[in-house]
Amino acid sequence: MSEKLTHQKKSQVTEPAKEIRQRITELSSELLPEPVVDRLVELLSKRSISGRRLEEVVKEAVKQYLKSQVEPGEPVGVVAAQSVGEPGTQMTLRTFHYAGVREYNVTLGLPRLIEIVDARKSPSTPSMTVWLDDRHRFTRDQAYEVAKRILQVSVKDVLDNIEIGDGYLSFYLNPEEMDKHGILLDQVIDAVRGSLGKTRSEKATVEKEDDYSFTIINEEMTRSTGYRIKDKVMSVVLKGIKGVTKVYLERTKLSQPLDGHDEEWYIITEGSDLAKVLEVDGVDRTRTTTNNIYEIYQVLGIEAARNSIIEEIMKTLHEQGLEVDVRHVSLLADWMTESGQIKPVTRTGISVGKTSVLAKAAFEVTVSHLLAAAESAETDTLEGVTESVIVGNYIPMGTGMVDLMVNLRALKNV
């Protein structure tokens, strides 16, 4: 959130609200979680309420809160897995859906859910939501300026025509497009020079023909290497962020008017590179985000990645009209990020966390786990669910978690 907004919010905190907050904290012996207290303050500061009534409210809130606590031994993992997995069956396989922008499709539904859970390095449709700073967020033109800085422009975007001959390649550029993107021929030539390799077939000189064309000359260049070089040159990025192939300007209503504006502009991109976009002038770094969780992990760290996993899963489920409690999703996200890296929910990720040989063997790649266990003379201490089922012990959860201290030897003489 921008500084101005937070400032405004703070000034709204009134004296009676502070007092009520204080009273609530005292009355509840600091038991209530913050969101509950916030909501109480919000509701109660609006009306006058007697001390006795306030006490009654807080007492009831604390009672309800304590009543809703989890029982020790609750198998929250299984419940979370079921709660995330069960709606999967109800999802439509309708892969594509509009994400606000009509022209752009993002993967959603079950495939997206699987993608997140698999912790793929890059999603099938990477996309960023770029929020803008106060200088650029209020008009379309200003937003467009930032969008131009982000959008990748490669040689093929400003190209008119190519001529391939023996030993040379001529590129004729489109003056209009060049102007539109503000690119000069010298820039293009520099970039093209930089991209050419050092091998014999690629070692070539680049010469300026006129203001809008240049030629690559190499005596040894054959037709086929010519085509290869052509492809290479065409994809040379001249400007913007590599990988961002499209940008869309979108606007949204502000929750409260700011400096006389009641809506703001933001950019949705096709293609994602969070590290680079955060360096672009005009971008609000505190709000800009991507749907590529791995990028978030690399740029902002594991905690941010955890939040992103939660958010992406919730968004995917919500879009399909399915309700799942955040607690389940957050448990899954915490499991995935517990090691400091993103651990996928696949056979690799799962067997990393498991110490039990039998549990690993019962999941996937049975035989290799058993052989490895034999080689390193492992011991399975049978503390998990699967192992307990296999040997016929009680499951160490819920009612099976409690143990009686019994002297078995003494019992034999009974």
Add this chain to the structure above:
Amino acid sequence: MSYAMLKQIRGIKFGLLSPDEIRKMSVMEIKTEDLYDRDGLPIKDGLMDRRLGTLEPGQRCQTCGLLWNQCPGHFGHLELAKPVYHIGHVKKIVEVLKAVCHNCHRLMIPEEKVVEYYARLERLEARRPEQIRMFVRKVVAEAAGSRTGEKALPNCPHCGVERRKIRLEKPVTIIEEKPEGDVKLYPDQVLMELTLIEDKRDVKLMGLDPEYARPEWMILTVLPVPPLVVRPSIILESGDRSEDDLTHKLVDIVRTNKKLNECVVNGSARIVIEHWWDLLQFHVATFFDNEIAGYPPTKHRSGRPLRTIAQRLKGKDGLFRGSLSGKRVDFSARTVISPDPSLTINEVGVPEHISKILTVPERVNRFNIDALREAVRRGPDDLFGANYIVRPDGRRIDLSRVKDRNEVADGLDHNYIVERHLRDGDIVLFNRQPSLHRMSIMAHIVRVLPGRTFRLNPAVCPPYNADFDGDEMNLHVPQSMEAQAEAKVLMLVQQQILSPRFGGPIIGAMQDYITGAYYLTKKGTMLTRDKLEQLLIASGVDLDRIPPPAVSKPESLWTGKQAFSVFLPADMNFEAKSNTTHKDCKQERCEYDDYVYIRSGQLLSGVIDKKAIGEGQPESLLHRLVKDYGSDVGRDFIDKAFKAFLYYLDHHGFTMTLDDVLLPADVVESIDELVREAEKKVEELIGVYGKGEMVPLPGKTLEETFEQRVMEVLTEVRDNIGNLAANHLNQESGALTMAKIGSRGNMLNLTQMAAIIGQVSVRGKRIYRGYTDRALPHFERGDKGARARGFVASSFSRGLNPIEFFFHAAGGREGLVDTAVRTSQSGYMQRRLINALQDLRVEYDQSVRTPNGMIIQYRYGEDGVDPSKSDAGKAVNVEKIVERVVTHE
């Protein structure tokens, strides 16, 4: 007989078997490959020797003397003429050879580093056993000189001898690359080298174990021969014996081994020996795993590949997933389900026939002795009888073989156990696959009923995702009192009304329940005294609860809302919008009766529909009832009020007819006009597109832009027609009412029935495949018009022409394929999720941990709130409390 647990498995140690151990655990040496003699009796010293265990009833095992169903089986062994590799360990063997010096047999890591690494290994063993494997892998790589980014030591740091190059040629040939050429290392040479590795730290650092997994034990010199129980032979109907796959494989091994032995003893040519040696290696390898890359799988005479050890363990039906993680159980039943709204949601109707097969063991005491005597007298064939008696000495008495059951009944005494039939009030577990969440298995209370199906209250269909089009369900009878108590307290249906997924009710009204509720609580519903009394009696409510009538002259009349209020707790307050909510609803003063307003247990305004009592509706009336008043009240409401809804609907009458979806002629006319307009628009678009005048949307090709435009036009026309139709349909009709109140169907269904089906899409596009440049041969090539690409302008009531019918079927087929694909994908995802998270549990300090103590969350969900006890996710319903306290003022 004591039930006390005397022994419990605390752990399982894995390791390699040493040749000595194999010989020690063996009861005999296999000496011949022959199985049976001419009389069909097992040959001594053969693979079917009686000492390996016995399979036939009546025979005693020659080793342990136990009967066939008691003898655990005994291993034999086979002395191999030459050592062979264990196929599963070949990779590790090569790793070791690469990491160890061939001269001094030490790990090729400098001594000081060995000390350092070993100390680290010991630390890991104590604290982070899950990391050992990774660490060891790195050490081995370092010793082998294959660690990335590091240069390999050219010489052994201990003795200075030059490192040699080893290569594995799959499947089992180990080759040393010498300057003069490749040389094969034979298993006996390798065995020798491995035996010479003496340093215990070296062994451990290589991921092996000096005590339980010596490196040389990865090479087999003696083969353990599994007992007969592992490879039983079957006697076919024809009287022929058919041997197990493993036995077939063992025969091959024994025969080859014998040949090899002869060759060795006779001093045959090296090449001959090698031939038999390789063959032995092949047979032993495929004995363990018949799917090795590089070896052809051994096949049965019929051409079916043999199922050897690895294949038995692997996969869905393998030992691990098929027999150990999931077991077959006794005391279970399965049959078709059918609905019975007269049962409570906690009950399940069990067919009499099944009740006489499933039993519950009951220990005789002074409280139940009379009842159990009666059960014994009734015997196995009468209802509520008993099948077996277990005497205190452990003898079982089969009541179907007893001549005089009266005598047995009289002889019944304390501490006898009677296995009596299932009867009313017993607790059972009820399940429908796929078991996707915990509500897929719930505890029910038995009601023995005539008939052949399990009966359940239709309100419990949603958690099971069951319907009655032929679904079958399973029933399990918990045998111990602990299990019964646990099932009753934790798993009973009423305890599961609120789903942990979203903290709302998953059991609730659907279909006719909602329709009935709507008509009952609708404005204008008036009941005479006798109607009201009948309604209440039918739903099991005490007539004392009848309130004073709303109208007393000329006769006493009660409103439907009053009748509904009888089922509510007297102090209940509630308000919410209803499903039909009109856009200018003025909340509690709503003129359209769309705002449900309950004060002190009286429904003052609003109709009760899906939003109030439907399944899966959080923050609904039903949710509040269960959450605030407990599951008993919630169950009672569902049992009784829902019966009233059905009773009222039965007597009110309800139907859906063709008339419901017929539109007046003038409306049909204007619909046709709209369709014609839309088709014209499409033609125009085709014209623009054809002339190349269309401006492509950003990021789309011309064709995509065109298609999108057409789709927009066609979607719009369907929406418009839908709205038109909705306004002209009979507002009181059954079909429209159901769609409005949410009991069945939606507006789209009605539109399709009454007015227009609209564009059929396959893969999100108009239909274009089929013939060259056209979907069907009835159109011209390249026709891009609406009707040529799957626009169906007819409605279901008007009927489809053959072309439309075909297109519609294509769309329907996609839906079917879609479902089939999706179920398998989401099923696998869920299996993985469960496998990842299943061991997590909440500890007494509310942290979430794995069994090895790793903390996943410091406090569950950050506030320690159980979602199923929460208020649709919220820990505390602040609004409700404030409202309650303040309104009391």
